[in-house]
Amino acid sequence: MLQLENVSKQFKNSFVALQDIDLTVQPGEILSLVGTSGCGKSTLLRIIAGLEHPTLGHASINGEWVSAPHPSVGVIFQESRLMPWLTVWENVQFGLDAANQPDHQSITEQALAKVGLSAFADSLPRQLSGGMAQRVAIARALVTRPTILLLDEPFSALDAFTRANLQDHLLDIWNDDRPTLILVTHDIEEALVLSDRIILLRPNPGQIHREFTLDLPRPRKRTESQLQRWKDRLVEELNLSLIERSLTEV
Amino acid sequence: MSQSTRLSSESFNAPALGRRRESSQWTIALIVPGILLLLWEVLSRVGVFPSNLLPAPTAIAATLWELTASGELLGHILATLGRMLLGFALGTVVATVLGALTGYSPVARRLLDPLLQALRSIPSLAWVPLFILWLGIGETSKFALIAVGVFFPVYLNLMTGIQGVDCKLVEVGRVYRFDQFQMIRRIFLPATLPSYIVGLRSGLGLGWMFVVAAELMGASRGLGFLLVDGQTTGRASVILASILLFAVLGKITDSLLAAAGDRLLYWQDSYGAHR
Numbered sequence: 436m437l438q439l440e441n442v443s444k445q446f447k448n449s450f451v452a453l454q455d456i457d458l459t460v461q462p463g464e465i466l467s468l469v470g471t472s473g474c475g476k477s478t479l480l481r482i483i484a485g486l487e488h489p490t491l492g493h494a495s496i497n498g499e500w501v502s503a504p505h506p507s508v509g510v511i512f513q514e515s516r517l518m519p520w521l522t523v524w525e526n527v528q529f530g531l532d533a534a535n536q537p538d539h540q541s542i543t544e545q546a547l548a549k550v551g552l553s554a555f556a557d558s559l560p561r562q563l564s565g566g567m568a569q570r571v572a573i574a575r576a577l578v579t580r581p582t583i584l585l586l587d588e589p590f591s592a593l594d595a596f597t598r599a600n601l602q603d604h605l606l607d608i609w610n611d612d613r614p615t616l617i618l619v620t621h622d623i624e625e626a627l628v629l630s631d632r633i634i635l636l637r638p639n640p641g642q643i644h645r646e647f648t649l650d651l652p653r654p655r656k657r658t659e660s661q662l663q664r665w666k667d668r669l670v671e672e673l674n675l676s677l678i679e680r681s682l683t684e685v
Numbered sequence: 686m687s688q689s690t691r692l693s694s695e696s697f698n699a700p701a702l703g704r705r706r707e708s709s710q711w712t713i714a715l716i717v718p719g720i721l722l723l724l725w726e727v728l729s730r731v732g733v734f735p736s737n738l739l740p741a742p743t744a745i746a747a748t749l750w751e752l753t754a755s756g757e758l759l760g761h762i763l764a765t766l767g768r769m770l771l772g773f774a775l776g777t778v779v780a781t782v783l784g785a786l787t788g789y790s791p792v793a794r795r796l797l798d799p800l801l802q803a804l805r806s807i808p809s810l811a812w813v814p815l816f817i818l819w820l821g822i823g824e825t826s827k828f829a830l831i832a833v834g835v836f837f838p839v840y841l842n843l844m845t846g847i848q849g850v851d852c853k854l855v856e857v858g859r860v861y862r863f864d865q866f867q868m869i870r871r872i873f874l875p876a877t878l879p880s881y882i883v884g885l886r887s888g889l890g891l892g893w894m895f896v897v898a899a900e901l902m903g904a905s906r907g908l909g910f911l912l913v914d915g916q917t918t919g920r921a922s923v924i925l926a927s928i929l930l931f932a933v934l935g936k937i938t939d940s941l942l943a944a945a946g947d948r949l950l951y952w953q954d955s956y957g958a959h960r
């Protein structure tokens with residue numbers, strides 16, 4: 436179980452990016468963080484990943500305080516962040532040495548097959564398209580078998596078709612091991628299609644504005660009327676979160 | 686795997702195409718020098734250029750041949766190459782250690798870099814008298830001088846290369862809980878290689894400059910000695926022959942380094958790699 440207790444983050448320039456975030460995420464839950472640009476979504480994710488330290492409060496995984504990257508956490512960044520000097524195969528294996536897995540070959544093979552890139556094992560990152568590179572990044576995150584997978588706008592640089600494709604892919608992968616997924620996204624539809632719960636953040640300072648639980652079966656059709664209604668509601672709330680903000684500022 | 690084999694056969698064709706274009710560029714590049722050489726030969730023969738100051742290309746070739754036949758030239762070349770190699774190795778090793786240190790550790794950088802930058806602003810040839818005083822006129826002062834010349838470009842490129850490593854890639858290492866050693870070996874080393882090789886190449890270039898300086902200041906062997914010898918005995922063809930040899934050796938060693946670099950940096954997605 437992942438818990439955030441009273442997490443606040445103030446950067447060195449005294450900018451308060453997050454304030455009093457309390458959040459509990461159940462194992463296997465798919466959670467989306469949405470909110471306007473600059474409201475602290477990435478910062479929150481980086482705190483969970485152990486890449487950033489909160490100024491107040493703490494994140495904990497199974498009761499253990501996060502002070503550095505946790506072994507059971509995988510991260511997929513917005514950019515694929517592949518090592519340009521390694522082949523696709525070697526990139527996927529990248530985290531394995533450190534994690535000391537016994538059976539590298541077959542694990543790598545499986546992960547590459549899962550993202551449909553077995554044929555490109557010997558290619559270099561520069562020979563891949565953006566979508567392929569992001570799939571390699573997903574495979575790289577999978578080989579260490581994380582129980583918590585953090586994704587920071589993983590598909591935002593891709594076209595709508597590839598994005599929808601990878602979202603389905605992500606659900607397939609999630610179905611295998613049922614890790615906790617925490618997804619930062621700008622795309623409300625993406626959040627609606629994937630998540631059990633959507634957290635809406637508001638900016639200045641970043642706080643939880645509203646929380647929505649989606650009790651809909653998966654896979655969900657993007658065209659479903661129920662999703663459309665949810666979407667309207669969320670967009671409205673997003674606007675509200677901004678208006679409220681400006682009212683209190685006056 | 687069929688797709689990946691197709692991929693690799695494509696990448697096989699690309700260099701072949703490039704090579705054809707390269708060879709035609711080579712012939713183009715040779716036109717102007719060829720004409721100039723011919724003009725030089727003719728003007729020397731008819732006596733426009735005084736032969737004791739600017740001998741004809743064929744005269745220089747003849748001198749080269751004489752020197753080669755007598756076995757003298759090989760000794761000079763080996764002497765120069767030997768000095769160069771040792772000085773280059775010395776400078777590179779020290780620069781690599783210090784550059785890695787100051788690049789990687791902020792403490793070491795604050796401690797050492799200001800001093801090294803201050804030393805760098807001294808024109809390296811200004812060291813010559815001091816080195817001779819300290820180390821004598823023999824080989825040691827020559828190695829030292831060459832090493833100083835090689836040191837700074839290698840040091841500077843390595844340090845800035847390490848500092849320029851993309852912190853986004855370093856974060857990936859952090860997520861996988863790499864220790865310092867793994868960080869260096871698996872991220873910093875490969876990521877720094879491009880600028881390190883640039884440093885080695887410019888270090889080599891400076892090394893050649895300093896080997897000339899070192900040999901001019903007093904040597905009984907080496908191409909630099911041949912330069913001085915040509916001057917004192919009034920043989921312009923010997924001077925020109927040694928200049929030519931310096932150019933050839935410099936080009937060969939640089940090409941070797943560049944080729945080694947290209948082999949190591951095959952993964953780079955840069956403008957130069959696609960030409």
Ligand SMILES: Nc1ncnc2c1ncn2[C@@H]1O[C@H](COP(=O)(O)OP(=O)(O)OP(=O)(O)O)[C@@H](O)[C@H]1O
Pocket residue numbers: 446447448450452471472473474475476477478479
């Ligand atoms: N290292 C830093 N130093 C100072 N301020 C920072 C730093 N990193 C982020 N911030 C600020 O914190 C706020 C939140 O940043 P964050 O990257 O978490 O936003 P975000 O919600 O992910 O935005 P986006 O949707 O555009 O990615 C921003 O206003 C940003 O300017």
Ligand SMILES: [Mg+2]
Pocket residue numbers: 476477478587
């Ligand atoms: Mg962000």
